[in-house]
Amino acid sequence: MGSGGRPRTFDIEGALDAAVDTFWRHGYEAAGLAELTEAMGISRPALYRAFGDKDQLFRSALTRYIDQNMTYVSDALARPTAREVAHAFLTGNVAAVTTPGRPAGCLSVQAMVTDEAEAFSLLAENRRTIQERLRDRFAEAIAEGDLDAEQDPDRLARFLITLATGFAIRATDGETREELLAVADCAIATFSKPEPRDAEATRHGTVPLRKAAND
Amino acid sequence: MGSGGRPRTFDIEGALDAAVDTFWRHGYEAAGLAELTEAMGISRPALYRAFGDKDQLFRSALTRYIDQNMTYVSDALARPTAREVAHAFLTGNVAAVTTPGRPAGCLSVQAMVTDEAEAFSLLAENRRTIQERLRDRFAEAIAEGDLDAEQDPDRLARFLITLATGFAIRATDGETREELLAVADCAIATFSKPEPRDAEATRHGTVPLRKAAND
DNA sequence: TCAGTACCGTACCGATCGATCCGGTACCGA
DNA sequence: TCGGTACCGGATCGATCGGTACGGTACTGA
Numbered sequence: 001m002g003s004g005g006r007p008r009t010f011d012i013e014g015a016l017d018a019a020v021d022t023f024w025r026h027g028y029e030a031a032g033l034a035e036l037t038e039a040m041g042i043s044r045p046a047l048y049r050a051f052g053d054k055d056q057l058f059r060s061a062l063t064r065y066i067d068q069n070m071t072y073v074s075d076a077l078a079r080p081t082a083r084e085v086a087h088a089f090l091t092g093n094v095a096a097v098t099t100p101g102r103p104a105g106c107l108s109v110q111a112m113v114t115d116e117a118e119a120f121s122l123l124a125e126n127r128r129t130i131q132e133r134l135r136d137r138f139a140e141a142i143a144e145g146d147l148d149a150e151q152d153p154d155r156l157a158r159f160l161i162t163l164a165t166g167f168a169i170r171a172t173d174g175e176t177r178e179e180l181l182a183v184a185d186c187a188i189a190t191f192s193k194p195e196p197r198d199a200e201a202t203r204h205g206t207v208p209l210r211k212a213a214n215d
Numbered sequence: 216m217g218s219g220g221r222p223r224t225f226d227i228e229g230a231l232d233a234a235v236d237t238f239w240r241h242g243y244e245a246a247g248l249a250e251l252t253e254a255m256g257i258s259r260p261a262l263y264r265a266f267g268d269k270d271q272l273f274r275s276a277l278t279r280y281i282d283q284n285m286t287y288v289s290d291a292l293a294r295p296t297a298r299e300v301a302h303a304f305l306t307g308n309v310a311a312v313t314t315p316g317r318p319a320g321c322l323s324v325q326a327m328v329t330d331e332a333e334a335f336s337l338l339a340e341n342r343r344t345i346q347e348r349l350r351d352r353f354a355e356a357i358a359e360g361d362l363d364a365e366q367d368p369d370r371l372a373r374f375l376i377t378l379a380t381g382f383a384i385r386a387t388d389g390e391t392r393e394e395l396l397a398v399a400d401c402a403i404a405t406f407s408k409p410e411p412r413d414a415e416a417t418r419h420g421t422v423p424l425r426k427a428a429n430d
Numbered sequence: 431t432c433a434g435t436a437c438c439g440t441a442c443c444g445a446t447c448g449a450t451c452c453g454g455t456a457c458c459g460a
Numbered sequence: 461t462c463g464g465t466a467c468c469g470g471a472t473c474g475a476t477c478g479g480t481a482c483g484g485t486a487c488t489g490a
Binding site for chain 4 (some may be wrong): 219220221222223257258259260264265359407
Binding site (some may be wrong): 248260268290 | 433446447448449456458459
């Protein structure tokens with residue numbers, strides 16, 4: 001029983017990186033097999049042998065993209081205060097979507113064009129996962145007294161995710177890193193501390209309202 | 216020489232509306248001729264005779280979409296205070312991207328997948344135009360004393376556009392209108408008035424308050 | 431040496447893409 | 461009545477889509 005066979009003649013991770021770049025630039029539908037194989041430097045059958053089909057290749061590429069380009073999410077969540085979490089998340093996102101030498105925007109948003117394909121659910125699921133991690137982190141911050149108790153963790157998490165998603169689109173519109181960072185600063189103000197002595201000022205800076213329905 | 220010819224047998228505006236819906240649901244690339252012609256109820260050659268080619272059809276559809284579904288932008292800009300402008304813009308956008316019976320999201324964002332096509336520039340240009348109108352409006356608000364003079368009109372406009380763009384994506388992720396409205400309320404707090412002391416009625420933003428002092 | 435295995439890539443598959451050819455038809459003014 | 465014109469749509473175009481069949485090759489263990 002032979003365990004061998006002809007060895008692969010290309011670097012599979014290098015090829016995957018090229019696939020990430022291609023999907024990132026053009027999205028799922030617009031990235032054709034011809035473009036993919038040319039960027040990856042391999043033949044069409046080699047792609048199918050190594051990665052399955054186009055959909056599986058995209059899933060592999062998305063996983064690698066998340067591992068390599070969204071580490072700022074975990075980094076942000078590890079910050080000690082809610083305000084720092086929000087700040088690190090937004091600035092990290094801006095940096096990621098405006099990295100020189102890489103395609104503008106975010107693969108998770110850029111590829112969303114997939115017309116009700118299976119891959120679509122992966123992207124929304126990724127955003128939902130990050131949103132849940134942010135929400136849990138802000139709930140913790142409230143429990144610790146780090147964040148105003150009147151704030152809704154779910155709403156704050158949604159706020160950050162929505163803004164970050166907007167950053168990805170705006171970056172592909174040509175917005176610069178500095179411009180997006182300035183926008184991020186607008187949002188940080190939402191994450192004020194309880195300010196026990198001057199409660200009224202805190203109340204002014206935030207907007208207490210009906211809590212969002214969560215499902 | 217005859218000026219006539221066989222009359223068109225379909226409603227060209229109705230067909231265009233169907234095209235808007237199809238592009239809205241699937242984006243530019245994913246909306247195929249077969250799907251378009253079926254939705255529009257006309258044959259393929261009829262489409263080309265009436266609208267030119269696919270690209271020109273999309274431009275016509277985008278124009279009609281803007282005319283019919285983005286009136287909230289002009290409405291928002293006409294509000295008396297900067298805070299009301301911001302509030303009306305964001306809530307109007309949320310309503311537009313979560314209208315029951317219509318596709319979730321925004322055609323201008325959904326169709327952005329067009330792989331460096333000419334149509335792409337139209338979409339970014341549309342966002343830039345709106346951003347400029349908001350910026351001018353906020354500059355005016357500062358001049359009138361309606362908005363804190365330390366605010367940057369350009370940054371505020373960018374902030375709203377970015378958030379609205381994010382709303383469009385998040386709506387297609389399945390976020391509900393209420394959830395997005397709650398997020399919008401987060402952002403309204405940024406538009407504070409020059410004199411923070413008398414600001415008490417910042418509830419859920421439904422009741423915009425005019426500045427008690429002069430202007 | 432030789433069967434087994436997994437890689438290689440040329441050439442090709444059916445389906446679908448956007449776009450058009452062309453014979454037929456309905457309306458105009460002369 | 462008739463030439464001119466513009467719309468009608470079935471049939472079809474070449475190009476490209478995602479995906480594969482297949483003959484050839486390089487490595488394994490027996």
